[in-house]
Amino acid sequence: MTEHISDLDDKFGGRMARPMAAAFLVNTIVPGLRASASDGVRYALRSAAADHCYLTGYMAMDERADGLAQAYYTKALELAGAAGDHLTYCTTLRGMSVQAVDLGHGSLAVRLADAAASAAPEAGPRMRAFLAGQQAHAAARTGDRTRALLHIKEAEAAMEKAESRAKAFGSYDPSALNYHVGQVRHELGDGAGAVESLELADRLREPVYRRTRVRYNAMLAERKLAVGRLEEACSVWDRVLDDYPHVRSGRCDDRVRIMLSALRPHLGNARAREVFERGRTSAIGVRSAGMR
Template sequence: MPRTPNTRLRGLLEEADWSGAQLAAALRHLAAEHRQQLGCDRSMVSRWLSGTTPRPPVPALLLEVLSRRLRRPVSAVEAGLSRAPSTVFELSWEADPLRRLSALTRAELDPTRRRLLNAGMYSLAALALPEAWQPHTRPSPVSPRATGRAGRAEIEQMQTMTRVLAEAAQAHGPDHVRTALAAYLGHDVSGYLQASATGDQHRRLLSGAAQLTLLLGTMCAGSGADAPAQHYHHTAAQLATEADDTATYAIALRTMSAHAHDLGHHTPAVLHLAERAVTLTRRTSPIIAAYAQAHLAVIQAHHNKHAALTALAAAERLHELADTTPGPFTHYPAGALHYQRAQTLATLGDTAGATGALTASLRLRTPGERHARALTQARLAETLLTQGHLEAALTHWQAFLDTYPTLHSAHATRRLDVMRRLLHPHQRHRATALLLTRAAPLR
C-alpha cells in the first residue's frame, strides 16, 4: 500500500523555516538534553514526510522541537502524528483536569505504562501560561455520576495524608512514597471528587486534590521523572483554579518555574511563571508571598541583578513578618529561604555570600529535613571547593555520604555525581581518595 505523505508535518516545517537537516539537528540536540542518543538525519526526516510513522521517542521529541521553534504548543494531530505509537499527554489548559489526573494515576500504577510515562519529554514550550485562561467549567460542583457523599471528614483526611506523605518524602526521598500517593489520588481522592458535596466542601476537596497532585509532581521531579512531574504540576494548577484557591495556584506556578530552573532553563517563560506567582501572592499570606519572592530572586539572577536583589530583600522582609502553621503548604522553613538566597548569590557571582547563606541554611535545618539537609551539605561542599577549601569541603561531603544510602532521590544522585567529578582532580590527596573509595559502590 502506498504511504500518504504527511502534509501537516511538512507545513509545520515550512512555518518553522527549517530544512530536514535542521529539524534532524534540533531533534538530536533535544534528545541529548534529555540524556538520550538519537540517530537522526535528513533522510529520516524525508521518510517521515513521505508518510512513514516515527517510533517513540521521536513523536514526543518532534512536538517539543516544533513547539519551541514556533513558540506555541503543537499537538500530535496538528503534526500528523496522531496515529504514531506515543505516550504524549496533551498539556492543554482546556482539558478536564480530573480526567487527566485519572489517566495519569492509572498509568502511574501500571509498571509498563509508568515506564513509558517516565520516558516522556519535559516540554519547555508548555510553560507558556495563557493570560486570559479561565478554568474548565462544569454545570455543577457535583458530577452526574456522583455516588455517596464527601465532606469534612474526607477533607481532614486529605490534609493529614498531605502532611504525612510530605514528611515521609522529606525524610527518605520521594521514590517509594510516590506510588502510595498516586494510589491514594487515583482511588480515594478521585472518588471524593465525584461524590455529592456542598459547593464549599467540593471546592475544599478540589483544593486538597490540587495540593496532593502538586506534591506528587514534586516527588516525580525528585525521582528524575520530569515529564510526569510537569503533567502533575500542570494538573494541580488547573485544580487550584477550579477550587478558587489562589494560594495553591500561586504555589503551583512557582513550582513549575522552579522545576524548569532545576533542569537548567531560564527562559522568559520560566521568569514569567515566577512573576505571575508573585503577583498572585498579593492576595495570600506573607509566608506564601515570601516563598514566591525567594524563587523570583533565583530566576531574576539570570536576567537582572537589581531585580534579583530586590526580590530577595522582599522575601526576607516578608518571612520576618509571617506567622506560620506547620504543614507543607503553610510553612516555609528559614533554612529553605537561606538556600534560595545562596542560589541567587551564586548565580550573581558572590561565592562568599553563597557560602555564608548555605552555612546558615545548614544550621537551621531540622532533623526531619533529612533530604534537604543532605542536599545543602553537598552544595556547601561544592561551593567551598571552588574557593580552594578542600579539607572543609571533604567534611561536608562525608556528612552527605552518611545520609545518602537512606535517600532515594534523583537530586541526591546528581549531587553524588558532581562530587565525584569535582574530586577527580584531587584523587591523589589521601583523604579525598578515601572518600571516593567510600562513594564507589553507591549509585
C-alpha cells in the first residue's frame, strides 16, 4: 500500500495522495501495531509503519504543511529505531535534511545529512550516493565549497559503481544525482553549470515522476533566466505548465508563484507575457480545483 501511494504521489503530488496515506495509517497500521504477534512480525510491522510514516511526512512537506511533516518524520524515526531498521532511519534523517534546505536552514540541514550518512555505515553504493548527494547540497547551502565538492565527488563515484550493477528503478538515479550537482553549482555561484546539470537531469528523468518534473524544470527555467536566457526559460516554463494542472503540490505552487514574479519585469517581451498569462490562468484553475 505504501508503494502504491508513493506512485500516486510521484504522479499527482502530496496534496492528492496524503489523505489516503493518513487514513490507511489510522485505520489499518495503528491497529496492526497494537495486535499480538511474534517478535519477528512486530519488528516487520514497525519497519513497514516507519516507511509509511516517512512517506506521509514527505507528502505533508510537499503540501507545505511543514510542522505536520516534522511530526510524521519524528514518528518514523521512533518506529524505525524500535524495529532496528537502519535504512528507513537514515532515509528519514535525510528527508529532514531536504526539508531543512528547502526552508533555508543550512546548518541544520548539514547536521541532519551527516547524521543520516553516519546511521548507514554498511550502505551499498546507490544508498551512499543518495546520502552524499544530500550532504553536498546542504554543505553548498552553507557556502562550504570544500565539503560540497568532496561529497558530490563521493556521490558521483558511488553512482558509477551502482550503475554498473542491476539498475533499481524508483531509487536514487543519475537524474537525481545531476539535480544535486546542479544545486551545488547554483549555490556556489556557477549559474551556467547549474543550467547544464539540470538539463541533463531532465533528459535522464523517468517520465513517471511528474511532480518532480514540474518542480525541477521550474528551477531550470529560473536558472536560465538568471543567466539571461529569457526565451529558453519561457520554453521550459511552457513545459512546466503542461504538467502543472495535473499535480496537487504546495511546492509546485511555490514554483509557479516564483515564475510569475520572475516574469513580471519582462512583460514587455511578447513571449514572456504569453507564458505569464498562461501561468496566471493555470494557477487560478489549480486553486479553484483545490476548493472543490
